[in-house]
Amino acid sequence: MLRRRLNRLLGGDERRVDSRTVYVGHRSSPDSEGFIPPKFCDNRIVSSKYTVWNFLPKNLFEQFRRIANFYFLIIFLVQVIVDTPTSPVTSGLPLFFVITVTAIKQGYEDWLRHKADNEVNKYLVTVLEDGQRIRKESEKIKQVGDVVEVEEDETFPCDLILLQSSRDDDTCFVTTASLDGESNHKTHYTVPDTEKDLESLSATIECEQPQPDLYFVGRMHIYKNNQEPIVSLGPENLLLKGATLKNTQKICVAVYTGMETKMALNYQGKSQKRSVVESINAFLLVYLCILVSKALVCTTLKYVWQGKPGQDEPWYNEKTQREKDTNLYLKMFTDFLSFMVLFNFIIPVSMYVTVEMQKFLGSFFITWDKDFFDNEIKEGALVNTSDLNEELGQVEYVFTDKTGTLTQNNMEFIECCIDGFQYKHRDASSELDGFCVTDGPVSKLQQKAGREKEELFLRALCLCHTVQVKESTEPCLDQVDGLNNQVDGLGIDGDGLGIDGALSHLEEQRGFIASSPDEIALVKGAMYGFTFLGLESKTMKILNRNNDVEYELLHVLNFDPVRRRMSVIVRSSSDTLLFCKGADSSIFPRVRQEEVERIRLHVERNATLQEGYRTLCVAYKLLSAGEYAQADAGLREARLALQDREEKLMAVYNQVETGMSLIGATAVEDLQEEAAETMEALQGAGMKVWVLTGDKMETAKSTCYACRLFQKSTELLELTVRTLDDENRRREEKLHDLLLDYHKKAVQDAPPVKEGVTSWSSSQDYGFIVDGASLSMILNSSSDSSNSRYKNLFLQICQNCTAVLCCRMAPLQKAQIVKMVKNSKGSPITLSIGDGANDVSMILEAHVGIIKGKEGRQAVRNSDYAIPKLKHLKKLLLAHGHLYYVRIAHLVQYFFYKNLCFILPQFLYQFFCGYSQQPLYDAAYLTMYNICFTSMPILAYSLLEQHICIEVLLDNATLYEIAKNAMLRWRPFLYWTVLGLFHGLLFFFGVWYLFYNPALQDNGQVFGNWSYGTIVFTVLVFTVTLKLALDTRHWTWINHFVIWGSLAFYVFFSFFWGGIIPFLSQQRLYFVFANMLSSVSAWLVIILLILLSLLPEILLVVFRKPRGPHSRQ
């Protein structure tokens, strides 16, 4: 103790100590004289990046770390320092604009973060101080060691150790839905041996320093009566910040606070994902090369030209003294820089800001989409990273989690099969029979199993579980009584009315808590005849028709994944019964064989091909007194065994669960709404869907069938432990053989894909199934050479299969797979969708991570997009993603194009002005071109364009497929560049020919260089805008407004700048524009050039075969 304190005093830095000591309630331990409160951080959560004070410098620093911004800053500085043709304003203003807009955006995002932080920090919690309860804001829990009281449905304000619970059994239930998305309740325990009277409790907790992993180890010293009992603490005592308390009221002590909570520690370090549109960097490089070479050509030619006599310094144009004094090489260098500055507009500053704005604003359309709004959870889509909108349109591989994503964690009792007869639970609205018979096994319609069997079956469902009933806050027995009567007439015959209403009533009052959601579904399902009222001291109360029945719960034979079944032994008034439920494969061998066949039919149909329900078989066994006594003795003995307890228990379980008779089977709906349609659409869009799940193969496979990922015709290639286990050979060899075999089947024998013709429909579909163990053998094979070879084989097989199922995966393996595909040839775009913490790794790994679901608020933070339901994925990808990709691709290409044909005339002009860096356009035009005249139409286009309207996109999934980033490849880039060159040449030389005789007015007066530039610029602005207008397929009023508006603005601005206002009369452009308009020739040449520039475009449009249905019909 003393050493530790010394350590703290000497070391100062608390982090050097590998454990921390927490004084519960800040009461010093009796033996430590002079209590020094240790310094811990307070409970304030800070996820924001900036404060009001450091925003400006910090944000500027961050922004100039971007290479593009830095480049523009350099250009700006060159302009300030060197005598350059354009004033620093021309590049300073756009840069300022960009920086400001980005700063505003980041400021806004940080403000949101501040708001979220405040919400957390101002959350009211109850703190016990000196025996008094004080409500305080969460951030004011100053100290580690404060004692906090948390009530039901409250969220833990920080990481806590549970000291006391209001429940008798010293437990509490917690949902970590907001941490990892798991909605089931977890049990946590109080620290044993703590006194009930917390005020007199004097204890210290010794635990590790804060660290991100969720494991927790600690010790608690309790001081009472000079004894010092030491209690060990584990993760079961630790309540994590962000989790929600259910069911209990309890008191705990803070151990980690604020930024040191495990949640906050886990949140840090989310990597920044970059979009492939960053491939514009390659284009940028090309343009940078063009820029540099232009500058070099001009500089060289300048000095060649100046070498001729009389040209460098004619008498009418002498150099200043300073120019004469400058060193020749320095002058060459500054000339080079000047040219760079003159042509720097070719790399558009504003492209970055427009792209940013497009992404930022564009993401709103996703959040605004009401199709993504889910009425159940009252939430729409959430966009966490607006950078990736267009990635959604390029996805080639979809990795999906099964549990909770393809399947729903909320299970619904769909049908059951009793003694071979099928019962279906219909929708409440369709028929008022809650429960009605649909069909028998072999067209024995309207036949039902015997009433006894039905009752037995329902009773089994009602009893065989570990569900707990949550006490409703206001128990109203009257209503339950009233319900008794209502439920009375209902029974399994289902001839009563209003059962659903009654049930929903009941559900409202009664919450069930279970470790697995299907148990709840079954218990609820059994409500058609029996209602489970609760477990009270080993007695299960069941409401059957009109009378309560009590069963004494004798034993619970717990579920475990190996046995895949569970049983209960109960004693009713008359006899002792064993009920057992479990997976078909584990039940069937243990029941009398003659009963099996009738039910197997249903089970198999349900499980695989059609519905993909989750099925469980139910069996029972009547235990005679002797049998029971034997079982009871066996169980007790096994439970008390000190060694090999598990194995002994297992043996007894197996022994007891034999010779049962099968009653029936249940089917629980588990699939997400429209999961199959969504998957089909994704596959139709050319995406490869991989299911990565931690689940076992059988269930995963049935889900795949249900989602129509596997069709009946699909040939399954299995690479699992089962297929690998061959008694003759080693696994590695078998793996090798299988891989080669499958490779031959799927890759080599597959017919080569013909261009254009889709032959896949005729050829064989393959589905590939691999499990975690086999995968790790492939990925972590011992020898390096075979490792990469296996990996390649594996990848090739996978890529040729329509669907891949990976089961029994660890979360890390999921990420590994994603990484493997991501880094494979052609680096395809990957998308991961999941719902919980076990998917976070793969979500972070993939290009786009999507979180589905209502829960998992913390998992949501790790994702890029969050959608309420799986079915929304279809629209997100097919409509939004596709449109955003087309939009941004067009945006990027257009930007390069418009700046190329903007700057090319300026370059050409150098050949006619003695390479003197004379700008062709006025400074105002240079500055405003990208900011005002041409920026808005493309922004509107990139937000609103629907080259194919949304409905059509959704209906024809094939439209989604744009091969491998096709619109941002070199070919379209080349096309746009050539178009830019063509336009630039046309503008310049068209006007050049006109200026062969500069007397263009009917009064014989002549035009000068500024008129020249203005004519070129006018043609340029109009052409570039109209080119976009030609490309626009979806003209909303906004497009009209913006396109015609910016042209009008250009004209207006030119008049204004041309000196309508007197104070601009000293402008060099004074009345140039107005004079230009007074010349018929100028008009004619402008019209001619615009038309000529757009002519090839129109021709192309005509010749291009119209693709896809464009209109809304």
Added chain:
Amino acid sequence: MASSYNAKEEDGHHSGAAGHGGAGADKSRKPDNTAFKQQRLPAWQPILTAGTVLPAFFVIGLIFIPIGIGLYVTSNNIKEFEIDYTGVDSKSECYACARNFSWNSTTPCTCSMNFTLEQPFESNVFMYYGLSNFYQNHRRYVKSRDDSQLNGDPTALKDPSKECEPYRTSEGLPIAPCGAIANSLFNDTLELHYVDSNGTKLEIPLVKKGIAWWTDKHVKFRNPNGNTNLTVAFQGTSKPVNWGKPVYELDPLDPENNGFINEDFIVWMRTAALPTFRKLYRIIQKKSSTTPTLPSGRYILSITYNYPVLSFDGRKRMILSTISWMGGKNPFLGIAYITVGSICFFLGVVLLIIHHKYDNRNTSADIPN
């Protein structure tokens, strides 16, 4: 990156289901069903097909070809006469003047050239001087002016802009007008004489008003202190180094054409776009409707040769031209219009044929579907 930090939202949510406070909150979360937010704004979806574009091609062709022909004819009807008087050639009358040019000579060198107009110039004739290989668009040159000084700003008059260097001050005094452009003002004097059948020289009256942009003359260029007594107004300034006389003596006879608002000066100050250019010098007004402005016959161009161009291999020309509604003679526009119009028309025909064939194929291909 809107983030919700904890499950508080969820909490509000639970309670909201019971109380009514939550209902409003829920509503606000639900996206508005507006056409804009749902990307369902009514939109016009034009589809450019051969059907819509074909008529456009024909229309363009039909409009452009006549315009082009009109332009071409107009341009061809414009009479233009050009004579180079640089004096490079030893046979040239101005050879001596060109060779013996010196900045310091006090007596101007004059020369005269004979030429014959084959055809009479009917309407107003515009007299231009043309310079070649003269980089008026050189950056150093273009910026070497002070617009506020030229606008009559008294402070700029005394303290011209730095841009004017090295023509900013001379002998300690500020130069008015400063800068390289003003300094290199074209100062040849051109006179035109008609030699009639008797051999007598008749001087043709040259009008020097209306050669500059109206706005330049009346707004952009202003004399300091108005037009009253320019000698006083320009006191304390120096003439540009290459000028023979100060700015207030550019046209002593006409106060409306003196100083900064001298039209020759204004015309010069509007820098040309290309190194070969022409500038309006004088206008020869039509006298009567019956006689041509310049009848065909022999003419003498008398030049006061002040402007050296040989040092930079430049050329000087005198151009006589009539003007049409489209300006001076320039066949480019007419030819361009005719070409583009023909191309459009031709394309229209080709497209029509292709479209016709393609359409047939298309419809026949559609049938099996």
